Amino acid sequence: MTKIEEFIEETGAFDCVECGKCTSLCPVANINSDFAPRLIVVKAQEGLESEIKRDKDIWSCITCEICNDMCPYEVDFSGFIQRMRVEAVGMGNVPVCSEAGAVQTMQRITGMGQKQNRLAWLTDDLKVSDKGDVYYFTGCAYQLGILFNDKAPELKEIPANVVRIMNAAGIEPVVSNKEVCCGHDQLWSGDEVGFIDLMEQNVEMIKETGAKKVVFSCPEGFRTFNIDYQGFLGDLDFEILHISEFLMNLIDEGKLEFKETDETVTYHDSCRLGRHAGIYDTPRDLLDAMGVEFVEMASSQEKALCCGVNAFTNCNEASRQLQMMRLLEAKQTGAETMLAFCPKCVIHYNCLLSMEKMPIEREKIDIKVKDFSNFVAEHMK
Amino acid sequence: MLQRGYHQQTFHQRADTCNGRVLPRGGEILTAFEPRIVAFCCNWCSYAGADLAGVSRLQYPPSARIIKVMCSGRLEPQFILKAFELGADGVLVAGCHIGDCHYIAGNEKAKVRVEMTKELLDVLGVDSRRLRLEWISAGEGTKFADTMNNFTKELEELGPSPLKEVI
Numbered sequence: 133m134t135k136i137e138e139f140i141e142e143t144g145a146f147d148c149v150e151c152g153k154c155t156s157l158c159p160v161a162n163i164n165s166d167f168a169p170r171l172i173v174v175k176a177q178e179g180l181e182s183e184i185k186r187d188k189d190i191w192s193c194i195t196c197e198i199c200n201d202m203c204p205y206e207v208d209f210s211g212f213i214q215r216m217r218v219e220a221v222g223m224g225n226v227p228v229c230s231e232a233g234a235v236q237t238m239q240r241i242t243g244m245g246q247k248q249n250r251l252a253w254l255t256d257d258l259k260v261s262d263k264g265d266v267y268y269f270t271g272c273a274y275q276l277g278i279l280f281n282d283k284a285p286e287l288k289e290i291p292a293n294v295v296r297i298m299n300a301a302g303i304e305p306v307v308s309n310k311e312v313c314c315g316h317d318q319l320w321s322g323d324e325v326g327f328i329d330l331m332e333q334n335v336e337m338i339k340e341t342g343a344k345k346v347v348f349s350c351p352e353g354f355r356t357f358n359i360d361y362q363g364f365l366g367d368l369d370f371e372i373l374h375i376s377e378f379l380m381n382l383i384d385e386g387k388l389e390f391k392e393t394d395e396t397v398t399y400h401d402s403c404r405l406g407r408h409a410g411i412y413d414t415p416r417d418l419l420d421a422m423g424v425e426f427v428e429m430a431s432s433q434e435k436a437l438c439c440g441v442n443a444f445t446n447c448n449e450a451s452r453q454l455q456m457m458r459l460l461e462a463k464q465t466g467a468e469t470m471l472a473f474c475p476k477c478v479i480h481y482n483c484l485l486s487m488e489k490m491p492i493e494r495e496k497i498d499i500k501v502k503d504f505s506n507f508v509a510e511h512m513k
Numbered sequence: 514m515l516q517r518g519y520h521q522q523t524f525h526q527r528a529d530t531c532n533g534r535v536l537p538r539g540g541e542i543l544t545a546f547e548p549r550i551v552a553f554c555c556n557w558c559s560y561a562g563a564d565l566a567g568v569s570r571l572q573y574p575p576s577a578r579i580i581k582v583m584c585s586g587r588l589e590p591q592f593i594l595k596a597f598e599l600g601a602d603g604v605l606v607a608g609c610h611i612g613d614c615h616y617i618a619g620n621e622k623a624k625v626r627v628e629m630t631k632e633l634l635d636v637l638g639v640d641s642r643r644l645r646l647e648w649i650s651a652g653e654g655t656k657f658a659d660t661m662n663n664f665t666k667e668l669e670e671l672g673p674s675p676l677k678e679v680i
């Protein structure tokens with residue numbers, strides 16, 4: 133069996149009956165009629181190497197997993213795309229990267245063995261430890277906040293705010309300067325070898341801290357550890373938790389209290405947290421516990437629309453359209469703010485909002501888009 | 514859970530999928546340390562300044578690689594990050610003096626970007642003094658040569674870039 137045949141089988145793409153349900157629900161196919169997920173599967177099944185070399189469609193997919201969720205035969209379409217991309221890059225079929233590839237380069241540099249200054253955000257009032265049960269994986273939010281300071285400078289505050297929330301509940305999490313990027317963007321842009329390098333460094337580093345729980349504020353890191361690291365390495369011997377789950381536990385134990393507020397918000401299910409990891413309830417429970425007025429958008433949870441970009445590749449007209457559609461929905465709820473956990477969602481939506489010329493009247497979509505963890509920290513007593 | 518074909522790696526290996534290149538990896542043998550500088554010079558002022566330094570036979574270290582860009586405002590953070598990733602010890606960005614930009618305000622953009630990139634480099638563990646921004650006009654051949662000489666000296670003090678594996 134060739135490698136391609138192998139993953140066609142492993143991801144269940146072999147079971148595709150060409151019903152076309154994915155194509156009819158795919159948000160990209162809705163905008164770009166030349167794109168059809170079903171066709172990608174069919175072409176791969178035919179084993180046409182020359183197709184894989186030329187096929188740009190595997191980069192147009194935004195790996196939102198709407199198709200995975202809806203496919204009656206449970207084809208793991210995004211898993212299939214992820215592995216097709218690795219093959220494609222090997223054959224010279226590469227993506228168009230945003231910012232000329234600065235994000236990917238920045239992430240690769242984290243793993244080059246130098247002494248980073250990753251905890252630059254750590255101020256004296258924050259309590260953290262070197263060893264302990266709870267490890268907080270900060271991810272690249274701080275770095276992205278620097279790189280995109282014109283679009284989402286608030287991302288720089290995420291790590292400090294998360295530690296602040298944990299401190300308020302009496303937890304002094306472990307954070308590490310030896311942490312490297314999780315490798316999410318490497319894997320989804322076809323650099324499997326670079327991904328493995330980063331993964332090994334992270335797993336080794338967490339082992340050294342003795343942590344039993346690893347908490348993520350970023351949905352991508354969460355998904356990457358949960359699904360991809362464990363896919364490569366088998367079960368990891370620490371628990372992997374999203375911050376929303378972790379905070380709900382603390383709230384249930386009565387360890388966190390919030391200020392009263394009359395703000396109204398809506399919540400965007402980032403694809404990595406929602407469809408990829410199945411976490412829909414805890415963010416909503418969290419808002420409820422905070423006493424924040426919450427309104428749901430027209431499409432939410434499994435059906436949530438997407439920010440239109442994955443792994444900082446192939447940002448194009450379709451991405452703009454998708455961002456616009458989502459912001460339209462958000463604005464229609466009447467909420468003042470749309471919250472999201474994924475720092476990249478926050479960047480991409482604010483990117484559209486920061487455009488001077490818009491494809492639509494500004495009033496129809498201008499809603500504040502904010503990071504969820506920062507929002508929680510602001511509302512703590 | 515599936516266990517994908519997995520082989521442990523013994524050295525850092527990366528590929529730049531954005532341009533489809535496998536990045537070279539492995540140690541560099543250094544005998545005498547000669548800082549390698551990548552200098553991005555704008556077409557209208559600084560490149561001409563470098564040219565003037567050349568025709569005036571002013572001495573500056575030969576280890577600099579000059580890359581001409583149409584405007585310092587064309588410079589993206591990625592160009593700088595990439596230069597460091599590929600082993601540069603220092604990066605110089607040179608453009609027209611403020612107010613003299615051929616494209617009105619490209620150099621002001623460059624200034625903002627370089628400052629932001631400096632902040633990022635520090636977080637990544639690459640000393641931000643390794644990145645320099647200078648305004649050098651077409652007539653300032655001496656300033657170009659001086660900048661190169663000073664920068665080289667400072668980099669000699671800082672030592673090789675921490676992104677290089679030195680054997």
Ligand code: SF4
Pocket residue numbers: 147148149150151152153154155169170173202203204205206207209
């Ligand atoms: S929904 Fe599933 S079975 Fe139907 S065409 Fe798409 S991948 Fe194939």
Ligand code: SF4
Pocket residue numbers: 154157158159160161169192193194195196197198199200209210
């Ligand atoms: S993952 Fe999303 S964008 Fe990609 S084919 Fe499926 S529905 Fe379309």
Ligand code: SF4
Pocket residue numbers: 230231441444445447448451479480481483484
């Ligand atoms: S939406 Fe904006 S920030 Fe996001 S990839 Fe596209 S251009 Fe970059």
